[in-house]
Amino acid sequence: MYNKWNDVKGKIDSQSPLIHCITSPIAINDCANAVLALGAKPIMAEHPLEVENITLMSKSLAVSLANITDARAESIMISGKAACKAGISSVIDLVGVTCSKMRADLAKKYITQCRPAVIKGNVSEIKAVCGMGFDASSGIDVSDKDKVDSANPKSIEEMSYIVKNYAAANGCVVMASGETDIISDGKEVYHISNGSSRMADVTGTGCILNCITAVFMSVTDALTACVLAAAVLGISGELADDSRGLGTYHIGLIDSLSLMDSEKFSQMAKIKKYNK
Structure with a gap:
């Protein structure tokens, strides 16, 4: 995966692909700027009467269940079906499926009818769509009970098994984000260990990851896209970590994305192929 950065980033720079993002208004500005920072072009259209045409002129689609509304739910399905029919890859972010039955039902409907290339969520959200037990006490955030971290290798092993099996069952790539990001296409499993604890203090970093996954x-391919997106955003979070306050850190995150190069990526990316 390390040697794919130059080729993939070169294609983004030369093609400047149009990326359709239907995401939360809470994070929409940051998502658009993150897409721009990587050299692609964002379009954030979400009106039900226009989204099909917008999706069909785009190179990929990112949809999020965050801060969902009736209109956005309708648009997500319209765009997802159009993308599926046209062979345009989509990624869905499962924000809030642990605390909202409506979102959980919409997620299942999208996965079944729109066949996304990538299903993204935190560990609690992935467990929820898998039909497993999960702790919903933290709202849209991953619960302490469900957290996966390097201090508990068994938690990483168990979640790797869940992610791999769910990916295989749905014929897609699944990305479980966290301190260690776990990504699988149902055959291979990758662990990404980049990032900063301060990223959790900035609203919308998960939405940014969703949209830059669509960029890559x-x-x-979807597996490479997920691995690169998780590593690049994590590295950017680390590089911004010398910022003084949270506002400066927030801006530093976008700065670091825009200044990412092959040297930084090769030196800082913590990508491990999981072989169990």
């Missing part, structure tokens, strides 16, 4: 997916 516009020029490469």
Whole structure:
């Protein structure tokens, strides 16, 4: 995966792909700027009467269940079906499926009818769509009970098994984000260990990851896209970590994305192929 950065980033720079993002208004500005920072072009259209045409002129689609509304729910399904029919890859972010039956039902409907290339969520959200037990006490955030971290190798092993099996069952790539990001296409499993604890203090970093995954997916396969997106955002979070306050850190995250190069990526990416 380390040697794929130059080729993939070169394609983004030369093609400047149009990326359709239907995401939360809470994070929409940051998502658009993150897409721009990587060299792609964002379009954030979400009106039900226009989204099909917008999706069909785009190279990939990112949808999020965050801060969902009736209109956005309708648009997500319209765009997802259009993308599926046209062979345009989509990624869905499962925000809030642990605390909202409506979102959980919409997620299942999208996965079944729109066949996304990538299903993304935190550990609690992935467990929820798998039909497993999960702790919903933390709202849209991953619960302490469900957290996966390096201090508990068994938790990483168990979640790797869940992610791999769910990916295989749905014929897609599954990305469980966290301190260690776990990504699988049902055959291979990758662990990404980049990131900063301060990223959790900035609203919308999960939405950013969703949208930059779509950027990479516009020029490469879904597994490579997920691995690169998780590593690049994590590295950017680390590079911004010398910022003084949270506002400066927030801006530093986008700065670091825009300044990412092959040297930083090769030196800082913590990508491990899991072989169990």
